[in-house]
Amino acid sequence: MAKTLLIPKILLLLLFSSQLDPSKASSVPSKLDGFAYNGSGPWKDSILIEAFFDPLCPDTRDSWPPLKKVVEQFSPRVSLIVHPFPLPFHNNAYLACRALHIANKLNSSSTYDLLELFFKYQEKYYNGPTASASRTEIQKDMSKLGAFALGNSFLADFENGFQDSSTDAAARISYRYGSSRGVYGAPFFFVNGFLLPGAGSPLSYTQWINILQPLVQNNGGRNPMLSFYL
């Protein structure tokens, strides 16, 4: 009786000790997830916006033009990182997020071009129109979109990207990163690490101005090189 009770306890102890041992924390990725807009080195002296985007989500699509406008207006006082976050009820969203990682790997300058192409042609990847399409057909179609962003000579490379386990790993990390931040919809926005209210809905240009204007004014002294933009 005592023995049978002891064994599960030992197993439990082993389980917990391996989870608590930081050297076994292999689930930590080697770099931060996401795509920095315009290749800007974020954080340091700027206000950081993190956007969790599902490339196949209409609210995400609608949230992009005002966000892009405001980031360009306030750059370099404001930086942007987009994290791909596939919503589980959009059947092709994971492949679209993976496609963004493929584009980013082939030429990081093309990532946002592909994101905008997904927004433009989003409807053809919705659940209804793709109900009878195979996964391979969808990957081929997304590769064409990728080649449109990167240049036609990249078509084969893009298709091969779907066989590359590192792009699968990167897309999984994106998903896990969003989950670890409590993201469960799109678009979700964090500013300097804090979740903005109204998550899951697009913000208008005026709403963004109202959020960012006071922050830009308040952190003016942090970098003398930048205070000049104020």
Ligand SMILES: *[C@@H]1O[C@H](CO)[C@@H](O)[C@H](O)[C@H]1NC(C)=O
């Ligand atoms: C993007 O980079 C170019 C060249 O470095 C710069 O002129 C432009 O202002 C940048 N745009 C944004 C939004 O950061």
Ligand SMILES: *[C@@H]1O[C@H](CO)[C@@H](O)[C@H](O)[C@H]1NC(C)=O
């Ligand atoms: C990546 O894309 C940019 C912009 O389209 C282009 O200027 C650059 O030459 C490309 N780099 C490579 C290695 O193809």
